Amino acid sequence: MIETDSRVTARTSYRWLRPAAVAASLLLLGYGVLRLIDGFDGHRDKSGWAWLTxxxxxxxxxxxxxxxxxxxxxxxxxxxPRQKTLTDVAAGAGLVGAAGFVWVILGDLFPRFADAVPPPDLVLLGGPALFELGLLTLLIRAVVVRLLPVWAPVLVLAGFGAIAVNLDLLPIGAALVFGGLLPLRPSALRRAA
Structure with missing residues (x-):
């Protein structure tokens, strides 16, 4: 009876997984394109519409x-459920990294916030790494349990790598991340359940 309940849960929950993955990747792509537009004149205007948007x-x-x-x-x-500890640690790392990103972005958007609550150097250095490591670990776990194809986390890693090499590669990196996250869909849940 318990196994049947978890299968029902797997079929009916997680409906936000794929839409959130697709939307997040597209928003990252939009950010990359606007960043390029903002830099066309050779400098970035922190008060301009492209930078703020x-x-x-x-x-x-x-x-x-x-x-x-x-x-x-x-x-x-x-x-x-056998790998609960690894899954929880990866998710925790990813969420801490995401919180670090949010902290820094809020500081960029609202200078008074940055002045009042400046991010520690650890957040600036470790946040992106924790975010990427946590998400990639979860994606690799999804490959192991056959929810994703093997190439999916490879594309996401390549996308993150492109962004780390040069922020002007954000649109390419975002497109790679989009391709890697696109297979996250409800049909994979039905196969797993």
């Missing part, structure tokens, strides 16, 4: 990536 898209994208992390954690715990 781009950072707002980035903020929303990171919040949606946090939704992906939470949804993916729940799905993995339903489909493969």
């Amino acid at each position: 781009g950072h707002s898209l980035f903020l929303l994208g990171i919040v949606l990536f946090a939704v992906v992390i939470v949804e993916l954690r729940g799905l993995l715990l339903v489909t493969s």
Whole structure:
């Protein structure tokens, strides 16, 4: 009876996983495009519409990536509860990293916030790494339990790598992340259940 209940849960829950993944990737792409537009004249204007809109898209994208992390954690715990500790640690790392991103973006958008609550250097250095490591670990776990194809986390890693090499590669990196997250869909849940 308990196994049947978890299968029902797997079929009916996690409906936000794929829409959040797709939307987060597209928002990241929008941020990248606006960042390029903002830099066409050779400098970035922190009070210009492209910069402000781009950072707002980035903020929303990171919040949606946090939704992906939470949804993916729940799905993995339903489909493969044996690795609960690893799944929880990866999700926790990803969420801490996402919170670090949000802190920094809010500081960029609202200078008074940055002055009142400056982020520690650890957040600036460790936040992105924790976010990426946590999300990638969850995606690899999804490959192991056959919820994703093997190439999906490879594309996400390549996308993060492109962004780390040069922020002007954000649109390419976002497109790679989009491709890697696109297979997250309800049909995968039905196969797993």
